[in-house]
Amino acid sequence: ELDTVAKQWPVTDKHGKTQRYAYPALEADEVHACVRVRYIDNLERSKRLNRMGLQLLYGQCLGKEMTVLRRLCKEALASHSASWLSLGSKLPGSELRAALQAFLLDAVLQTRDGALPSSEQFNQQLVAVQQQGLLRTLTPVLNHLLEILHLRRQMIIKINQWRDRAKKSRSFDEDRHQEYLHTLEAILPATVLDTMEAADLKHTVRYLQALALRLERAEHDPQKDRGKAEKLRVPLERLQQFARFDGPTGQCLRLQREYHDLVQEYRVSLFAPELGTAQPVSEQRLHQKWQELEACCRRIE
Numbered sequence: 001e002l003d004t005v006a007k008q009w010p011v012t013d014k015h016g017k018t019q020r021y022a023y024p025a026l027e028a029d030e031v032h033a034c035v036r037v038r039y040i041d042n043l044e045r046s047k048r049l050n051r052m053g054l055q056l057l058y059g060q061c062l063g064k065e066m067t068v069l070r071r072l073c074k075e076a077l078a079s080h081s082a083s084w085l086s087l088g089s090k091l092p093g094s095e096l097r098a099a100l101q102a103f104l105l106d107a108v109l110q111t112r113d114g115a116l117p118s119s120e121q122f123n124q125q126l127v128a129v130q131q132q133g134l135l136r137t138l139t140p141v142l143n144h145l146l147e148i149l150h151l152r153r154q155m156i157i158k159i160n161q162w163r164d165r166a167k168k169s170r171s172f173d174e175d176r177h178q179e180y181l182h183t184l185e186a187i188l189p190a191t192v193l194d195t196m197e198a199a200d201l202k203h204t205v206r207y208l209q210a211l212a213l214r215l216e217r218a219e220h221d222p223q224k225d226r227g228k229a230e231k232l233r234v235p236l237e238r239l240q241q242f243a244r245f246d247g248p249t250g251q252c253l254r255l256q257r258e259y260h261d262l263v264q265e266y267r268v269s270l271f272a273p274e275l276g277t278a279q280p281v282s283e284q285r286l287h288q289k290w291q292e293l294e295a296c297c298r299r300i301e
Contacts, residue, residue, distance in 0.1 A: 002119045009039050024116060026053025033060065047114025054111045054122075055102060061126055065134040072135075073100045076142060083149035086156050088190040099193040103145075104138045107198040141198045148201060151208045152188050159184070162215055176218070179229065183211055187264070203278055207264055210272035217271070228270045235263045235286050245297040252297040259289050 010018040022039035023046035029036060035053045040046055059066040074097055077084055089096060106112040108129055117125065129137070159180050166172035187207045189195060218225035242256050265277040266286060 002116060002122055007116065011041070025049040026057075026116075028053045028056040030056070050114040050116055051106075051111045052102065054114075054116075055105050055109060057122070058105070058109050058111075058126060058129070062129070062134055068135055069101060069104070069138065070097075072139075072142065073097050073104070076100065076146060080146050080149060083146070083153045086153040087149060087188075087192070089193075090190075096193075103193045103198070104141055107141045108132070108134065108137050112197055144201060145198070148188060148204050148208070151205060152184065155184055155208055155211060158212060158215055162219060165219075171222075173222070176222075176225075180211070180215065183267070184208075187211065203264070206268065206275050210268040210275055213275075214271035225271075231270060231283070232263075232267060235266060235290075238290055239263060248297055252293070255289070255293040255296055259286075259293050262286055262289055 007024070009022040009024075011020050011022055013019050020041055022041050023043050025038055025040050025046040027036045027038060027049055033056075035056055040049075077093065077097055077100065084096065091099060109125060159177070162180075163172065163177055188201075188204055192201075214225065239260060245252060245256075248256070262279070262281055262285065265279060265281045266283075268275055269277050269281055
């Protein structure tokens with residue numbers, strides 16, 4: 001019963017004074033198809049373990065659909081092997097399949113943050129998934145991911161073709177080459193299954209299309225491309241500053257995500273304005289969002 005699991009457990013000294021807290025961790029045992037509860041002093045690790053433990057518990061209730069999902073994941077890796085290889089993930093096949101399955105389940109089970117639901121919340125979520133149909137809900141998510149991976153691989157081919165032409169004409173610029181590759185990694189990183197959610201991929205196709213248009217236009221007018229790239233320099237540098245905010249609150253993380261998305265849209269507006277943006281964006285809006293982010297995140301440094 002999830003209701004019997006304490007959200008955190010105080011660890012006291014001999015005088016009864018709380019020294020630290022231990023957090024519940026649902027340890028998934030795939031071999032024996034069960035979950036064991038233990039308490040650990042690392043909150044982030046407990047969340048990771050809870051994510052997988054909850055998915056195992058839900059999976060036991062979803063039966064045959066989980067069996068089909070495992071097969072779909074295996075087939076997705078085999079039939080799109082070139083796309084997965086070009087992504088550059090260093091996970092072995094079995095771990096990559098497990099990561100893909102967990103990524104897909106997060107999309108419907110809301111297990112990504114590792115927060116433990118009450119028994120009532122667990123049952124409500126389970127009923128909702130059963131009514132919608134697990135596979136009916138997840139198949140479009142999987143297809144969208146595979147489409148994006150294919151487009152990413154095509155983008156790598158385009159960058160390599162540009163590189164070869166530039167070297168042949170002696171106009172190759174290594175800095176620009178690295179910028180293209182870094183942009184591609186920012187749009188869809190090799191760690192996508194661990195660091196992104198399905199909802200984060202909503203605009204990825206448009207971002208990849210914008211990069212393709214930039215590549216084409218920059219080859220004909222590199223000077224103009226450099227001018228546009230300069231406008232992105234400060235926003236991109238600010239993205240790198242996220243790491244200095246230790247222990248960010250939920251609000252700080254939300255503002256970081258909003259700023260990151262705004263930078264991506266600004267990139268589209270600069271290099272492929274005809275594709276449109278998901279929200280109004282300008283240098284001023286970026287500056288205002290950064291001020292809001294700093295005001296929030298600095299309070300917790």
